[in-house]
Amino acid sequence: MxxxxxSAAALFLLLCAAGLMVLHVRxxxxxxxxxMDAGETDYRRRQYFRRMQTxxxxxxxxxxxxxxxxxTQPPWLGLVFWGGVLLLLxxxxxxxxxxxxxTKHYFGTLRHEHLVEQAKLQAELRRIKANRREK
Numbered sequence: 001m002x003x004x005x006x007s008a009a010a011l012f013l014l015l016c017a018a019g020l021m022v023l024h025v026r027x028x029x030x031x032x033x034x035x036m037d038a039g040e041t042d043y044r045r046r047q048y049f050r051r052m053q054t055x056x057x058x059x060x061x062x063x064x065x066x067x068x069x070x071x072t073q074p075p076w077l078g079l080v081f082w083g084g085v086l087l088l089l090x091x092x093x094x095x096x097x098x099x100x101x102x103t104k105h106y107f108g109t110l111r112h113e114h115l116v117e118q119a120k121l122q123a124e125l126r127r128i129k130a131n132r133r134e135k
Contacts, residue, residue: 003069010066017059024051043106047099054095057088064088 028048036044064085071078 006069007066010062012062013065014059014062017055017062020055020058021052024048024055043102046102050095050099050102054092054099057092057095061085061088061092 028044031044031048064081068078068081068085071081
């Protein structure tokens with residue numbers, strides 16, 4: 001059995017997970033240095049924890065792919081092991097979906113607030129222009 005392709009894939013996945021974790025930490029630190037209101041701070045904190053959890057699980061999956069190559073006997077052990085790996089993979093997918101939905105909701109809310117503010121400012125501008133024409 002040739003272990004090199006799956007070992008290389010596991011190493012690549014592990015390096016990607018480590019790189020993502022470094023990027024998440026940098027992004028979180030940069031966000032903490034900026035001025036954020038309570039809502040944005042909460043969103044960024046939750047995003048950071050979701051993404052760190054996902055990246056950590058990707059690293060765990062990489063190790064599992066590497067270790068799983070040698071689990072051949074007894075067959076039930078391989079079945080239990082790969083079943084656990086599958087559950088972990090499903091959890092990573094659910095976290096990714098949750099991150100997408102949270103991002104869509106957060107920025108959708110921001111967009112709505114900005115559109116409302118823009119409508120108020122445009123109404124104020126029309127009122128000021130109308131007052132100038134009357135004088």
